Amino acid sequence: MALHYVTAGETHGPQLTAIVTGLPAGLSVTADDINRDLARRQAGYGRGKRMAIEHDRVQFQSGLRFGRTLGSPLAMVIENRDWANWQGIMALEGRGDSDATRARIITRPRPGHADLPGVLKWHQHDARNVLERASARETAARVAVGAVARRFLAEFGIRVFSHVVHLGGIPIDCAGLTYAAIAEAADASPFRAGNAACEDLLKARVDRAAEEGDTLGGIFEVVATGLPAGLGSCMESAGRLDGRLAGAVMSIQGIKGVEIGLGFEGARLPGSRVHDPIFFDREREERYLEGHGFTGGYFRTSNNAGGLEGGMTNGEPIVIRAAMKPIATLGRPLPSVDFVTKEPFHAAHERSDVCAVPAAAVVGEAVVAFVLAQAFLEKFGGDHMDEVSAAFERYLQYLNTR
Numbered sequence: 001m002a003l004h005y006v007t008a009g010e011t012h013g014p015q016l017t018a019i020v021t022g023l024p025a026g027l028s029v030t031a032d033d034i035n036r037d038l039a040r041r042q043a044g045y046g047r048g049k050r051m052a053i054e055h056d057r058v059q060f061q062s063g064l065r066f067g068r069t070l071g072s073p074l075a076m077v078i079e080n081r082d083w084a085n086w087q088g089i090m091a092l093e094g095r096g097d098s099d100a101t102r103a104r105i106i107t108r109p110r111p112g113h114a115d116l117p118g119v120l121k122w123h124q125h126d127a128r129n130v131l132e133r134a135s136a137r138e139t140a141a142r143v144a145v146g147a148v149a150r151r152f153l154a155e156f157g158i159r160v161f162s163h164v165v166h167l168g169g170i171p172i173d174c175a176g177l178t179y180a181a182i183a184e185a186a187d188a189s190p191f192r193a194g195n196a197a198c199e200d201l202l203k204a205r206v207d208r209a210a211e212e213g214d215t216l217g218g219i220f221e222v223v224a225t226g227l228p229a230g231l232g233s234c235m236e237s238a239g240r241l242d243g244r245l246a247g248a249v250m251s252i253q254g255i256k257g258v259e260i261g262l263g264f265e266g267a268r269l270p271g272s273r274v275h276d277p278i279f280f281d282r283e284r285e286e287r288y289l290e291g292h293g294f295t296g297g298y299f300r301t302s303n304n305a306g307g308l309e310g311g312m313t314n315g316e317p318i319v320i321r322a323a324m325k326p327i328a329t330l331g332r333p334l335p336s337v338d339f340v341t342k343e344p345f346h347a348a349h350e351r352s353d354v355c356a357v358p359a360a361a362v363v364g365e366a367v368v369a370f371v372l373a374q375a376f377l378e379k380f381g382g383d384h385m386d387e388v389s390a391a392f393e394r395y396l397q398y399l400n401t402r
């Protein structure tokens, strides 16, 4: 069974649900594993009042017995505490014709949000029927799924971390820092900055945007280390890991651009300055790049490819960056058109965040971890973790004969 997931839940509905299918039996998963990542996603300077209401915790519903996967669908639920304030407006049953509900109908679509294309597509007369699901609240469920994938990858020494490299036009320079140092600093930083030196500047930037009723975007980077060469495929376009990773990251709410390794910069340089020369030395591990995985002795001294060649891992760290647009819900809304009266309006103001780039970075980790777990299981899949481990070990032994 291939590894898949689905999420369900509206942002102001009772709960979020995530179901993961295709996990091997015997993987140890605890609520702490999931809650740690849920808390990391909730942290971050620039979030709105909603984060003070929510306290995301996973409740397992199926798929585990005594802390280990059974091979059956793993169902996880995260409560929306805000539901208590929305039960009337978001009732799952009934007619929805009370005065209170009518008074909250949204007919003014926000530029940059799913509101307008969504009401047209689904024949809706209240944009709430679209925005409730389009909301980035859904990413809490994806982070829960990603935490399970991270748990799986950790069994094989594969780690995934993220940091913000640009926020509101301010670059965060991590040149010369090790991945370990960046990951630690990012987890301690309210901006997920791998270098704390610019935090005062970042705070001032977010505060100014908040005062001006504006919002900010940014760029985050996700890094995966310890990968064996050969995950993914160049044989089928659908199997190309670069495409699958980019698609997964691009599917995060608010993402408008994705690049791998040198990315767009590589298009400006000649090939001699882009491609990573290949060397071989079975014994000289100290020459390997930090985060180098299993290659049987082949190594590079640069990683402009971002760990992917021909849609496959090459054993170097995967480095993938994503550009997040500023949040569409502005304190001082942009012009829009009421879709009932067709009159120009300033778009509706829903309560919102000023900046959610640090949170999006944690979601980036989750979706990257999930795609990597899928690719790992495609190559080393089995019904029980012991079978997966045995297949992986066999491959490592084989690599050492190359």
Ligand code: EPS
Pocket (backbone or CB within 6 Å): 011, 048, 050, 051, 054, 082, 134, 135, 136, 137, 138, 140, 253, 329, 350, 351, 352, 353
């Ligand atoms: C979001 C709008 C805000 C965010 C929300 C995403 O929610 P609300 O409309 O309730 O103020 O707080 O993010 C979350 C709830 C979350 O958990 O990240 C949106 O429109 O995308």
